[in-house]
Amino acid sequence: MKNIFLFIQQYINLISFLILQLLCIVLLSSTSKTHETYFANASNGITGYFNGYYSNFRSYFALKETNRKLAAENTRLRNALSTNFTSPNTAILVKTDTTLKDSVGRYRKFSYLPAEVIGNSYALQNNYLMLERGSDQGIKKGMAVIGPSGIVGVVVETSNNISKVMSLLHRNSKVSAMLKKDNTAGSIEWDGADPSLLILRNISKSTKVLKGDTVLTSTYSANFPSHLMVGTVAAIIVDPATNYYTLKIKTATNFFTLQQVDVISNSRYQEQVQLENSNTNQ
């Protein structure tokens, strides 16, 4: 306290000078609008400057709360995204698929069920695709899957809304195929090497095969309809030990960009498979 008085005593002149100046400026502001505006602006500018810094500084202490709020808001917004509300495709109803007669009176054997690809692999030895359409929407194990430009694979597992497709790029995949020009049948496999090349075995050396020949699905397949595009002959390998060619087939389907596929339902599939697998005692 004593020091304060000493300080005031020592600087009494300076302090009174400043007080009188302040008094003059206050008086000036009260009489002159110009001066009032000017000093009000100046003081607002200064206080605004410090207020800005202060609130900026304070915001650091609120960061945790802000983060929590933002995270909560993100969750809420993500839940509202329209992409969360996709339902499995039911474009063709199971009921119409199972009718044996179509509108022109012929017996329907195959019907096509569109489905969306939601999972796809092509870099492994055994590749699978996942489709957003399952047993509730009419998909059954063993159905064939084709893409816009060629065959894709076979359904191996289904759940209620999802199905799993064994792609042609699978070491156990086996699809009956034939050459378009003379209907020589063979079987399509994959050697696990190049995702764009399949292997067609069991083509007799008596057939005249050229590079670029078209390969289609054969008429012997239970799940694939006949004459669907498989690919074109890319290379002919002559194995001297056997009587058959081994053909490298360039796939018609681009497995890297699959988006929409059709699942093919064969209404007589069960019948055919049952007979094929039955033991003939004779």
Place this chain on the structure above:
Amino acid sequence: MSSLLKNSIRFVLFILIQVYILNQVPPLHRFVVPYLYFLYILWLPFKMGKLSLLIIACLFGLTLDLFTGTLGLHAAACVMIAYIRPFILSLLLSQETTEQSYTEPSINSMGWAPYSLYATLLTFFHHFYLVLLEWLQFGDFIYFIGKVGATSGISLLLIFLTEMLFNRKAKYRTNK
């Protein structure tokens, strides 16, 4: 005549002269107003305390402001020169001789050169602060300093005319 009475008479006279004569002169240039009133502060006695100097200057300025309608403008400038007056005086004078033998600053008590410097400096500071406070900005700085210089020149001319006309006798301090 006592110092108090003399300065009270001067107070009234300077205000009246400034308000009713000098402020009525049509401005020489657009903004040049002849100012003489602050000579009152220059003439205040040496012995006056710094604090009372400030308060008297403030009252004097406010009185003029009441007439001109700009409350606080001249008072601020007067307080300003009243505050720096003791510093300039202590720089210009050797304290023992002048302040002890003379009562107030004048040509006779200080000599031509120191008194001219004293008057010039305070005039300049007064006008600088006054114009700055009036305009609240430097604006075109050449113009600003031109106005301060011109006003100071006119004021100095008036101050020296006053000194010539009313040759104040250098009063020695007595013990009375």
